[in-house]
Amino acid sequence: MKKTTYILNALLATSLLTAGDGLYGHIAAADTVHGNTSTVSTAVDSATPALKLLWQAQTNGSRLYEKQAPVINGLVYYAASGKLIAADLATGKVKWSIPGGQYPEVITGNSVFYITSSGNLVRADARNGKIIWKAKGIGTSPETGAHAGFVNGALIYFNENGGLAAYNPSNGKKKWENTALPMYASSLIGQYDGVLIVSSTIDNYRTQFFGLDPATGKQRWRTEGVYSFLAHRNGQLMMRRPPDLSTVTGGVAAPGYLVTWVQLSPRTGKVTKTENYTPLNDVSRLGNSYTLIKGPYLYTADGNLEKNEAFLRRYTLGQDSNAKPVSYEQYGKWLAGPENGMAFFSQGTELIGVKLGNLSKVSYGRFPTPVARVQAIGRGVFVSLDNGDFYLIEAATGKRLGRISTKATEIGNAYTVNGTLLVQTNKGLFAAALPKPLK
Numbered sequence: 001m002k003k004t005t006y007i008l009n010a011l012l013a014t015s016l017l018t019a020g021d022g023l024y025g026h027i028a029a030a031d032t033v034h035g036n037t038s039t040v041s042t043a044v045d046s047a048t049p050a051l052k053l054l055w056q057a058q059t060n061g062s063r064l065y066e067k068q069a070p071v072i073n074g075l076v077y078y079a080a081s082g083k084l085i086a087a088d089l090a091t092g093k094v095k096w097s098i099p100g101g102q103y104p105e106v107i108t109g110n111s112v113f114y115i116t117s118s119g120n121l122v123r124a125d126a127r128n129g130k131i132i133w134k135a136k137g138i139g140t141s142p143e144t145g146a147h148a149g150f151v152n153g154a155l156i157y158f159n160e161n162g163g164l165a166a167y168n169p170s171n172g173k174k175k176w177e178n179t180a181l182p183m184y185a186s187s188l189i190g191q192y193d194g195v196l197i198v199s200s201t202i203d204n205y206r207t208q209f210f211g212l213d214p215a216t217g218k219q220r221w222r223t224e225g226v227y228s229f230l231a232h233r234n235g236q237l238m239m240r241r242p243p244d245l246s247t248v249t250g251g252v253a254a255p256g257y258l259v260t261w262v263q264l265s266p267r268t269g270k271v272t273k274t275e276n277y278t279p280l281n282d283v284s285r286l287g288n289s290y291t292l293i294k295g296p297y298l299y300t301a302d303g304n305l306e307k308n309e310a311f312l313r314r315y316t317l318g319q320d321s322n323a324k325p326v327s328y329e330q331y332g333k334w335l336a337g338p339e340n341g342m343a344f345f346s347q348g349t350e351l352i353g354v355k356l357g358n359l360s361k362v363s364y365g366r367f368p369t370p371v372a373r374v375q376a377i378g379r380g381v382f383v384s385l386d387n388g389d390f391y392l393i394e395a396a397t398g399k400r401l402g403r404i405s406t407k408a409t410e411i412g413n414a415y416t417v418n419g420t421l422l423v424q425t426n427k428g429l430f431a432a433a434l435p436k437p438l439k
Helices: 003-012 023-029
Strands: 053-057 075-080 083-088 094-099 111-115 121-125 131-135 146-151 154-159 164-167 174-178 187-192 195-201 207-212 219-225 228-233 236-240 256-264 271-280 288-294 297-302 311-316 333-339 342-347 350-355 360-366 371-377 380-385 389-394 400-405 411-417 420-425 428-433
Touching (some): 053 083, 111 146, 154 195, 236 288, 288 333, 371 411, 380 411
Antiparallel strands (some): 075 083, 146 154, 228 236, 256 271, 297 311, 333 342, 342 350, 371 380
8 A cells, every 4th residue: 555545544534533522413413314224135144155266476565555456458467576577367377577676656558667666767568578768766765655657648756755757658758857845645636727736744644735837847836734635626626624633732622523625726726615514512533534525425434433433424515514414324334435336334243235326225244253344346345354354245135256265464455357356465466257246
């Protein structure tokens, strides 16, 4: 997982919520969803067959939570033993490897781009591993990390030891560099309204966003605050702003709101709109696990993180600050979603899915240990348990189609590509054929 992702998650969970701060009164008063609560057949609780693996490979456990599958043209890419490796997706057979290579930062139709441990940016042929070009990175050796991404045809390199630069992806020539920007725990947000937007952390609590000229890399504006980027919509950057607790004295109540979201202009970095939802008597120990803007709604999972709680609520954007949110608390602790039109919850070791369109409930039964993570992909629901087991479940029926015992302490993202399931873990990469109902 990227260091950036870890720290942003930590920023969202910097404080905890106590039952006495007034939040639970709002939960009780909130509109609660009601729908069908039928469960699936008892077949979900029967023994789940072990899924036969096509292959597995040891990796260095990096980049477990990448959004895009590290696959192109029938090859899967990973890093292990100080090498960048390309293997056949169907068989796991290694096709080529590059000593000193790292997990790809960018994969295109015919190229993989990666950063060496010394900070150099490299382009290799994705089909045969031949080095096409190598360019010197900027700043000092990136012990804390360096990353790269494509934005509007340019390859943007950012070094967490400081600075970023743009390269021509065809030949590796540097277009510009800006070594003045502090880029620790940085993110490449995107280019909007002719402005390149990047962010970094200041003190593991406050963040700073920069608007840069995409042609020269020169800074146009800087905005500092307790923000996390959500989306770009209607020409605006949409951010969630957690409570600023930097000046709050311990034991003293701090009135505030459960949710505050702001809009920033990508041209100027200035706040153009602020909306607050659900006033609270005390936000000094408020914790947030998840926020998503989808259609006209804002979904947020908040609760007492000290008790490992997270309850999902839904707000309508633009509603009055005192308007009641729609609460899904009746379904249990939030785990994931909305994904593929569903949200997922746990009650003890039982997993519950709620179809948000008609609010019908599907019970996926109980598991040997608590559910750690859920992904909804296509027709499947993929479940990771605390004990390292990974389950494949048919979303519509709840039928358990197979189980992989990874023995991993951390299971990252799963991907489905060309009928093959890939599961990334800190113990390596697992590949299996998708069961027919999930194809």
